[in-house]
Amino acid sequence: MRRAVRSHPPAIAWMTLIACAALAGCGEPESGRQYPAAGPSATEPPSPPPPRDGFAVPDARTRVRAAGALAGLADGVRDAFAPGPGFIPIVPPGPGDWLAQHSEPGQTFDHYVASRPNRPGRGGRRAIYILPIGELGPAAPPLDLLAAFTRAHFQLPVRVLPPISVADTRARTRMQGERRQLLAPDLLEQLRTILPADAYALVGLTAVDLYPGPDWNFVFGMASFRERVGVYSIARYHPSFAGGGGKSPAAPWVLSRTLKVMAHEIGHMFGMEHCIYYECVMNGSNHLAETDRRPMNLCPVCLRKLHHAVGFSPRERYRDLGRFFRAFRLDSEAAWARARAAELSPPDPASPPPP
Numbered sequence: 001m002r003r004a005v006r007s008h009p010p011a012i013a014w015m016t017l018i019a020c021a022a023l024a025g026c027g028e029p030e031s032g033r034q035y036p037a038a039g040p041s042a043t044e045p046p047s048p049p050p051p052r053d054g055f056a057v058p059d060a061r062t063r064v065r066a067a068g069a070l071a072g073l074a075d076g077v078r079d080a081f082a083p084g085p086g087f088i089p090i091v092p093p094g095p096g097d098w099l100a101q102h103s104e105p106g107q108t109f110d111h112y113v114a115s116r117p118n119r120p121g122r123g124g125r126r127a128i129y130i131l132p133i134g135e136l137g138p139a140a141p142p143l144d145l146l147a148a149f150t151r152a153h154f155q156l157p158v159r160v161l162p163p164i165s166v167a168d169t170r171a172r173t174r175m176q177g178e179r180r181q182l183l184a185p186d187l188l189e190q191l192r193t194i195l196p197a198d199a200y201a202l203v204g205l206t207a208v209d210l211y212p213g214p215d216w217n218f219v220f221g222m223a224s225f226r227e228r229v230g231v232y233s234i235a236r237y238h239p240s241f242a243g244g245g246g247k248s249p250a251a252p253w254v255l256s257r258t259l260k261v262m263a264h265e266i267g268h269m270f271g272m273e274h275c276i277y278y279e280c281v282m283n284g285s286n287h288l289a290e291t292d293r294r295p296m297n298l299c300p301v302c303l304r305k306l307h308h309a310v311g312f313s314p315r316e317r318y319r320d321l322g323r324f325f326r327a328f329r330l331d332s333e334a335a336w337a338r339a340r341a342a343e344l345s346p347p348d349p350a351s352p353p354p355p
């Protein structure tokens with residue numbers, strides 16, 4: 001989700017903030033949807049906005065057009081952006097799902113290019129940096145795993161910085177019930193001051209809950225497109241957050257949700273908006289069940305946007321992703337990536353031509 005915070009503390013007036021409830025949405029399983037609103041209490045969720053008039057699922061022609069004109073592209077590249085059997089058109093939202101309550105026109109490839117998004121490489125800035133903020137805890141996926149996925153997904157160098165303690169941040173905190181929260185804009189302000197010279201983006205990752213301002217209950221993450229900094233919390237991805245079970249370290253759904261948040265949120269830092277064309281990791285999501293239904297991959301439209309920003313071989317990218325998924329036993333994702341790579345491979349000259 002892209003939502004400008006309404007009241008910026010003076011210290012963060014420098015940036016256009018985007019609070020992205022995104023993959024895990026503004027919703028929270030145990031407490032209902034939470035929105036910035038006029039409610040005086042930060043602990044009482046204000047009423048959600050009324051459902052909007054129905055979302056019209058784009059038809060096949062609209063989906064093809066959204067990927068832009070493909071004529072003139074090389075074979076293995078053009079085919080990567082065409083509809084194929086591995087991609088599912090977006091399904092109509094159910095009540096409470098993101099697109100049932102948020103009006104999003106969709107960002108076509110042409111709109112994306114016209115928005116003149118940040119692209120890596122300018123000024124030598126190509127690396128994505130991940131900065132752990134405080135202990136991520138035993139339930140969090142290992143940082144080298146997150147870095148490997150981010151590297152394969154974005155096809156850019158990824159570096160993990162030494163962690164900083166929560167005490168070393170200059171972020172304001174507050175208590176929400178028993179839970180400590182960090183003020184996300186303060187973290188972004190600090191990240192901006194330590195952005196490495198070769199960084200395309202600096203992503204702070206924390207297991208502490210975040211809030212974007214006094215009239216919000218929480219936020220999953222927040223980023224500035226133009227300033228190339230973002231901060232995301234994995235606190236609410238583990239069932240233990242809601243008092244449930246799941247105390248086992250690195251439960252599969254925690255891994256899946258965390259990988260999706262890396263792909264989705266860093267995707268926003270490339271200027272990619274929410275996808276309304278296919279089931280796609282760039283879809284908005286209102287609640288964790290909706291997050292869990294989403295695939296981990298980019299659809300053809302969003303893949304073309306990332307290709308425009310970064311430049312890579314789609315086939316090699318799928319191969320890299322396949323290797324990553326296989327190494328970490330994400331078998332269905334590995335099979336999916338392998339199938340996409342095979343579709344983009346030139347025919348084997350040793351094999352006989354089809355009859």
Ligand SMILES: [Zn+2]
Pocket residue numbers: 001002020021022023264268274284
């Ligand atoms: Zn989002």
Ligand SMILES: [Zn+2]
Pocket residue numbers: 275276277278279280281282283298299300301302303
């Ligand atoms: Zn998409």
